[in-house]
Amino acid sequence: MIINKTNNTKTLTKVGIVGGGVAGSTIALRLAEIGVDVVLFEEGASLVNGPPICHLHAGGNLYREISDQQCLDLLKQSIDTLRVFPHTANIRPTVIAVPTRDNGEPDALLPRLELLQQTYQNLVESDENNKVLGEPNDYFKLYDQATLTKLAAKALPTTPATLDDWMIPVAKNLNLDEFKYPIVLVQEYGLSVFRIAATASLALSKLNTCQVLTGAKVNHLEQNDSTQQWDIHFQQFNAELQDWVTDCEQVDYLINACGYRTGTIDNMAQLPRERMVEFKAAYVTHWKNSQGIWPEVIFHGERGTPNGMAQLTPYPDGYFQLHGMTEDITLFSKGLVHSTATNAQPELSAPFIKKLTHAWQENEVTLRSTRAIHHMSQFVPEFSTATVGGLPLFGAQQIPGQDATLRAADISFDGMNYARTEIVKASSALSAANAVVEKLQSLGLITASVSGSLEADFPVTLSLTLSQVEHFAEQLAEQRNYPSALARQVAF
Structure with a gap:
C-alpha cells in the first residue's frame, strides 16, 4: 500500500x-x-x-541499575517526545514501591529524583514549552506509612485531581506493612503504542x-x-x-x-555491528473488580529472579498490562542473544521467531498471563481475581553493544x-x-x-x-x- x-x-x-x-x-x-x-x-x-511500549521513561525511574546520565537523557528525550506527540501519552503518575523483601532501599532513589526534578525545573525555566510533566515542584512526592494509612481511609475520587488522589487506590489495596518507606510517586507518564x-x-x-x-x-x-x-x-x-x-x-x-x-x-x-536482542512480553489482563482510577505501580525487585520487578500499567475499562521481570513471565530463558563476529544479527531460536512472525499457543498465553496475575497479587491481593484480557504485547528489543x-x-x-x-x-x-x-x-x-x-x-x-x-x-x-x-x- x-x-x-x-x-x-x-x-x-x-x-x-x-x-x-x-x-x-x-x-x-x-x-x-x-x-x-x-x-x-x-x-x-x-x-x-x-x-510492548507502555512507558515514556521520563527520567528512567523504573531502572535502579542505570546511570544518572542515562536518566537525564531519558528525561530530556521524553519531554521532547511529549511536545511533538502530545496525544500519545497516558497522563497519570507512577508509584515506585520497594518491598521489605528487596535488598534495595528507597532512600537510594532520592538523590536521583532530586537531580531529575532540578533538571526539569531548569528545562522549564529555559523554555516554558518544556512544562509537559506537570509543575516541576510536583515531579515527585514521598509518602510515609502514616500518610498512606490516612489516605486508605478516604473515599475513592471519581476523577483524581491531586497527587494524593492518585495514591488512594494504592493505599487501599497494598498491605502497607510489607513495604519500605518512603513510597515514591513520580510524574512518569504512560505511552500508547x-x-x-x-x-x-x-x-x-x-x-x-x-x-x-x-x-x-x-x-x-x-x-x-x-x-x-x-x-x-x-x-x-x-x-x-x-x-x-x-x-x-x-x-x-x-x-x-x-x-x-x-x-x-x-x-x-x-x-x-555488535549488539544484543532480547525477547520480552507483557500481558493484557482484565480486573473486573478494580475500583478507582489507578496510577501505574512499580514494585522493585531483582531482575531475572523469582522476585523480579512487577509493573502494573492501567488502561480504561478495567484493563491492566503486566510486566514481571522473571523468566516465567516477561523474560524468557535464552531470550537474550548476541551477535557474532560473522553475523550482525543475533539469532533468536525457533520458538521466539514463531511468536514474532505467527502466533502464540493459547495455552502459553494463559499460563504466562496467569503467572503475571499471581506475581502481581503478591503486592495487590485483590488482583488475584483478574483474568486474561487478551493477547500478550510482545516483541524483541535490540540493545547496541x-x-x-x-x-x-x-x-x-x-x-x-x-x-x-x-x-x-x-x-x-x-x-x-x-x-x-x-x-x-x-x-x-x-x-x-x-x-x-x-x-x-x-x-x-x-x-x-x-x-x-x-x-x-x-x-x-x-x-x-x-x-x-x-x-x-x-x-x-
Missing part, C-alpha cells in the same frame, strides 16, 4: 528508511515535515507494531514528501562506489496480481531502522551515507531523528531550513486532534486483536 499524499516542499535528496517501527516512523516524519523526500519500507501491514502508530500513520498520509510502502520486504542492497547512492531491492505483494512483485528504489542516504532485525540490514550493507542495562541510546553512523537506529526506549526515537537531520546537513545532502523549534518543525503532526488519533488508534488495536481500551487515553 502506498499512502496518499498532499502538496509540500521537496528537496533533491532522497532518503530511504527500512523499518516502520517507532524509530523509522519518527525519522520519516521528522524529515518529511521539513521537506526531505523519504521512502519508508515496512514489511508489516501497518506502522509501529513492535515491542497504538496512538503512536496512529499519529505516525495519519501525519505521514498528509505529507507528499513521504512514500510509505507497507508489506514491503527488503531483500538486497547495493551501493554505488562513485555516487554513494543505495539501490534498495524489495518485494511487495500485489493484491490485483495476487503475487509478489520485485522492485527497486534508489536513495541518496539509507537509514536502517529495523529494530530487532537491524543486523539483517547491516549484513546486507556489509557493515557489521554489550551492556544489557543500556536504556538511553539512539543512532549510530557507519560507512558512507548509512545510519542505523539503536533506540532501546521509544522516547529516544526523536533524538535519533534529530541526529539524522544534523548528519544530512553536515554532509550537504539537505539544505532544508530547521527552525530550532520542535513545534514549528512538526506542523502537520501537531495539527492532528486527539479525537482523530484516538479513533484511528482504536481501529489499529482491533485490527491487531487487542481490546480497544488499550488505545484510549488515560488523562490526569
